[in-house]
Amino acid sequence: MIKLCENQIDYNGLKLSGYEKASEMGLDSEGDFLRFPDKVFYDVTAVLVNGGIVVSGRIEMIIGCQCVRCLKDYDLKVSCEDVCHFYETGSKSEFDLTPELREDIIISLPQNFICSAECGGLCQICGKNKNVTDCGCNVSGLERSCWNELDKLSFSGRNRKKTKTTDAPKNKKRARRE
Ligand SMILES: [Zn+2]
Numbered sequence: 001m002i003k004l005c006e007n008q009i010d011y012n013g014l015k016l017s018g019y020e021k022a023s024e025m026g027l028d029s030e031g032d033f034l035r036f037p038d039k040v041f042y043d044v045t046a047v048l049v050n051g052g053i054v055v056s057g058r059i060e061m062i063i064g065c066q067c068v069r070c071l072k073d074y075d076l077k078v079s080c081e082d083v084c085h086f087y088e089t090g091s092k093s094e095f096d097l098t099p100e101l102r103e104d105i106i107i108s109l110p111q112n113f114i115c116s117a118e119c120g121g122l123c124q125i126c127g128k129n130k131n132v133t134d135c136g137c138n139v140s141g142l143e144r145s146c147w148n149e150l151d152k153l154s155f156s157g158r159n160r161k162k163t164k165t166t167d168a169p170k171n172k173k174r175a176r177r178e
């Protein structure tokens, strides 16, 4: 818990800096794909303003992740440099900053984990890592979309009739007669 007490803040503000356990922040690793570090670094300043406290600063961690193209494990620095939250005082004078800082770091995670923009990924034919070896497979004739198989489907009237004759109910009747 990253705790903040209103009475600790003077008019110069209060600097809060250190490490928080990732598990305490509810950051749990998801198998091999995403591994959170033991600790998350935060460096924020709390300032008294009219009616509350403004907390601003940064939070940072280094995660272990897996490239979606080549499946390599790599480390990635994830940081949020523009932490900024307002805490209303009055009924409360003690605050837990953890939930907001957790959100800040989670929304800073990339949508796609790619080890580098130049990552060649795995060969579609032999499966070798193209960053490591040039397997020489000819992929020019290979169309890239996994939806290509759908193009082979035919939706003409004839085909539709064909499917009807093999309908399940008819088969059942035949089975009974036998
Ligand atoms: Zn990669």
Ligand SMILES: [Zn+2]
Pocket (backbone or CB within 6 Å): 123, 124, 125, 126, 127, 128, 135, 136, 137
């Ligand atoms: Zn290949």
